[in-house]
Amino acid sequence: MKFYIGLYRLPHIRHFENSFISVNQLRNRKSPFVVNNWIMDSGAFTEISTFGHYRFSEEDYASQINKWATCGNLELAVSQDYMCEPFMLAKTGLNIIQHQSLTINRYDNLVNLCNVTIMPVLQGYTPEDYCHHLDMYGERLNYNQRVGVGSICKRNSNPKEIIKILESINHKRPDLRLHGFGLKITSLKNAYITSLLYSADSMAWSYAARREGRDANSLQEALNFYNNITNQQGTKPFQKEFAMRCNI
Structure with missing residues (x-):
């Protein structure tokens, strides 16, 4: 499993082979920065958990992605997804199906706006939800594509729940290279979980x-x-x- 370290301070990035950097750390920056391999995060958790919506449009996010694409090796930019934990649904007043639809809409728009590969994100709460979201994506998800698995970071205390979700996705689409967002040490040191993932950040x-x-x-x-x-x-x-x- 490929591991990306999440960092707050941009000067530290040069010391790591693989980094995971939020767009929120780049918005006010003007000059390029030193980096190796990296993934840009959309800041989705902060946006939805704090504001209940995205303050920034797909066009705004795409402009940030394209602006920083020449720094190091920007492998992917994560789509602007909508998490599906109960407290996130309470923030937006919407349901899981609506969050899943919004996630796909944002992905479609970003793909058309960016020169960088956009990582789609699977959302849900139960294993069945994630499988349904796979169906909703349909032919958008190519063979062997790198795909994020959302709404699992708050389940780190119960690795069995994470395993059930990853197994359900893997059973339906074993070709996909899955990325786990925000994993903690309990999950990162679980050999079975890491065997089901292509990559993860923390x-x-x-x-x-x-x-x-x-x-x-x-x-x-x-x-x-x-x-x-x-x-x-x-x-x-x-x-x-x-x-x-x-x-x-």
Whole structure:
């Protein structure tokens, strides 16, 4: 499984082979930045959980994606999805089917606006919901496509629930390369969960540091966590001194 470290501070990105960066960290930035392989996140969780809607249109997000596409190797940009946990539904006043439809609408619009590959996101709450969302996407999801699995980050305390969701998707579309959003150490160290995923991201290192009274923005905390996860999977820690620079 390919692991992407979630980071708050852009100067730290150069120290990691794979990074996961929210568009919210880039909106006020003017100059290019040093980065290696990375995925841009849409900031969906913050937008929906805080405001109950997206403050930024697909056109606005697409402009950010295209603007930063020349920095390092931007592998993917995550679509603007709508999470389906009960507290998210309460924020919008909508139901799961409506959230799933909105997620697909945003994906369709972004695909037409961007020069970068957009990662579609499967949404739901039960395994059946995710399978239904697969049906809703239809032929949009190509063979072997990288696809995000949303609304699982709040289930890290119960890996069995995550397993059921991933198994249901894998049974229906075993070809898809799934990405798990916001996994914590319990799931990242579960060999079966990681076997069902192609990739995952996490900022669990920051939350743990804050909870334990340490620096939640520490580069060393992030490095320790990243190397812990990647070593466990039999990959070498990333130790490049000089990272790939933006193509300016």
